[in-house]
Amino acid sequence: MSSDFGIDAQALVELTSMELRARAIVEGHYSGQHRSPYRGASIEFADHRQYTHGDELRHLDWKLYGRSDRYFVKEYDAETNLSVYLTVDTSGSMGYPEEGVSKLACASYLAAGLAYLAHRQRDAVGLVAFGDHVKTQLPPLAQRGHLQRVFAALEELVPSGETDLPGALGAVASSAGRRGLVVLISDLLDDPERILRSLASFRHRGHDVMVFQVLATDELQFDFRGPVVFEDLESGASLASEAGEIRQQYLAQINAHVAAVRQGCHRRKIDYELFSPQAPFGPALRAYLARRNRFRARQ
Numbered sequence: 001m002s003s004d005f006g007i008d009a010q011a012l013v014e015l016t017s018m019e020l021r022a023r024a025i026v027e028g029h030y031s032g033q034h035r036s037p038y039r040g041a042s043i044e045f046a047d048h049r050q051y052t053h054g055d056e057l058r059h060l061d062w063k064l065y066g067r068s069d070r071y072f073v074k075e076y077d078a079e080t081n082l083s084v085y086l087t088v089d090t091s092g093s094m095g096y097p098e099e100g101v102s103k104l105a106c107a108s109y110l111a112a113g114l115a116y117l118a119h120r121q122r123d124a125v126g127l128v129a130f131g132d133h134v135k136t137q138l139p140p141l142a143q144r145g146h147l148q149r150v151f152a153a154l155e156e157l158v159p160s161g162e163t164d165l166p167g168a169l170g171a172v173a174s175s176a177g178r179r180g181l182v183v184l185i186s187d188l189l190d191d192p193e194r195i196l197r198s199l200a201s202f203r204h205r206g207h208d209v210m211v212f213q214v215l216a217t218d219e220l221q222f223d224f225r226g227p228v229v230f231e232d233l234e235s236g237a238s239l240a241s242e243a244g245e246i247r248q249q250y251l252a253q254i255n256a257h258v259a260a261v262r263q264g265c266h267r268r269k270i271d272y273e274l275f276s277p278q279a280p281f282g283p284a285l286r287a288y289l290a291r292r293n294r295f296r297a298r299q
Helices: 009-013 018-026 062-068 103-120 144-155 165-175 192-204 217-221 243-267 281-298
Strands: 043-050 072-078 083-089 124-130 134-141 181-186 208-214 227-231 238-242 271-275
Touching (some): 018 144, 018 281, 062 072, 083 134, 103 144, 103 181, 124 165, 134 144, 134 165, 165 181, 192 243, 238 243
Parallel strands (some): 181 208
Antiparallel strands (some): 043 072
């Protein structure tokens, strides 16, 4: 673990608890910083009032100024806490690779870091783990004891079974309470349009949405050589092939899939980030949250 917090998933495995992993991912970078990476998600627009000297200029409604030639400030109703719904895919494909750090381990570490960070900001944290159905569900709460229950549940996640990502997300959307932040962590190995329609249901209910797609490096780069037997970790089906003969076609398809998800999220104003268990994703997560902060500050 280096002093610049360049910790990777393999180093996190060696820590003794999920809480220590969460701290290793997020602490240090945010010391002395008080702005939430979720800033803007826990306030709702209430009304306009005329600008008076001393009001913050970032709250001016420039569109209204363009129509009326007068300065008005946006007013907001702040909620006591933001409800954060951490939604983690535990289907069989998340068990890849079977040696080293799996996608599910990476997903659980990301979720733990976000849970820890949200708790520090007095936000309520909930957890949903799903495959073809919801397997684990903890409601959003802000108590210290509840954070420990979230960590314990993340420790116990096991990849298994097939996935019905749209169906599971539909169940989560219907059970999610007041408007909050929904964080989906998954390899998203499903039809992009079905995924995006499911994510849109959260947006329609007023939730802010963050999507973290977790894919192993060799899933993205296909660094296989010679004859290989590929096995579907969800269905158990297998396929023998010469890696060199299918490499270009595979890379074209996986790149198109990732691009479709990323672009579809952006069109729907859903935050998107790609992570890999084989990369130092701690710095990547912090860089992403810093970008999110800067973007929200300009809104």
